[in-house]
Amino acid sequence: MIHKFRNIFLKIGKRKRFALSCAVLSVYLFVITYLPYHTALFHIIPLLLLTYTVTYIGILEDIEGIEWIQLFILPLSLTVIALLFYYLLPVRLLTRIPFVFLYSVILYAIFLSENIFNVGVEKTLALYRAAYSVANFIILLILLLMFTILFSFGLNYLLASFIGMLAAFPLFFHSLWIANPMSVLEERIYKMSALLSVFLGFGVIFASFLPLRTTIYAILNVAMAYFLIGVSQEIIQDTVYLNRIKEYVVVYGILIVFIVLSMQF
Structure with missing residues (x-):
């Protein structure tokens, strides 16, 4: 089953996979920001698991040895820190939209960089x-x-x-x-x-x-x-x-x- 899904994603271009991964995480982060701080904390572990999964789907190829840790450190760190930092900002829609957009841009830059280190x-x-x-x-x-x-x-x-x-x-x-x-x-x-x-x-x-x-x-x-x-x-x-x-x-x-x-x- 996993091999079948992997083959499906391999048919998609890597940049498209990166964009898809950014979109999925951005939507989830956007939804979480509507929750109170103490409730949002319970979403950290699911958010980390989702981040690791979509990062793997984005990179997908030639991940070996220590790369299973190294290539995922920045996406995981950015996602958690972004969620926690958001609650220090004024909570309103005009803050939420540009914040999530900026997160997605930085995340995409991370994916491109990690891909270069990977290859x-x-x-x-x-x-x-x-x-x-x-x-x-x-x-x-x-x-x-x-x-x-x-x-x-x-x-x-x-x-x-x-x-x-x-x-x-x-x-x-x-x-x-x-x-x-x-x-x-x-x-x-x-x-x-x-x-x-x-x-x-x-x-x-x-x-x-x-x-x-x-x-x-x-x-x-x-x-x-x-x-x-x-x-x-x-x-x-x-x-x-x-x-x-x-x-x-x-x-x-x-x-x-x-x-x-x-x-x-």
């Missing part, structure tokens, strides 16, 4: 570099939304740090994998991902003691994640050059200056 395009090609840049941007965007949600709850700093570490780990895991995508996982990938998560956890603790607005808290931690991911990807790709590291330090430094100026003493 094993040479890292020297512009196609890979485009997918790599898009994936990194979306990872930072998800982290920004995630930390905005996390800090908006006003949790104890230790609990916020622990949740932040757990939630950031799969995103670090994916960001390091795309630096050298293979179906067999390198041992250093998950070790470095765990280490980066711990560093970010300490960053969350540090940020909790600063007099900042919620959005600035989130930007501070995303800036740290940007620096950690950037340097780690250079290590994975064996391209750790002084000028490349300087770029990350300069950008990180500019963001830190902006954040310091935003402090509310």
Whole structure:
């Protein structure tokens, strides 16, 4: 039965499958946003299962080894974070429609990027570099939304740090994998991902003691994640050059200056 359904979907072009997957998830997310927050939480697991299923239908071909995890991290993360973040926005139709539309556009971009990593395009090609840049941007965007949600709850700093570490780990895991995508996982990938998560956890603790607005808290931690991911990807790709590291330090430094100026003493 599964083989028969697979053959049916294989007859559909991959971009059409991606569009269909985006449409299905967008409709479900749109419906959920009409529910109260405490009720919507019960839809997270069904939403995750549906996301995994339609992502598989979209990609469908040549999924091997660690790709069964890696190719699904961004669609799953975006979907859950989008649902939780929606309830921080004004709840009305004029918010709901553009929000779901933007979600579907980002999800489609994720599908295109993950497909490129899946087919094993040479890292020297512009196609890979485009997918790599898009994936990194979306990872930072998800982290920004995630930390905005996390800090908006006003949790104890230790609990916020622990949740932040757990939630950031799969995103670090994916960001390091795309630096050298293979179906067999390198041992250093998950070790470095765990280490980066711990560093970010300490960053969350540090940020909790600063007099900042919620959005600035989130930007501070995303800036740290940007620096950690950037340097780690250079290590994975064996391209750790002084000028490349300087770029990350300069950008990180500019963001830190902006954040310091935003402090509310």
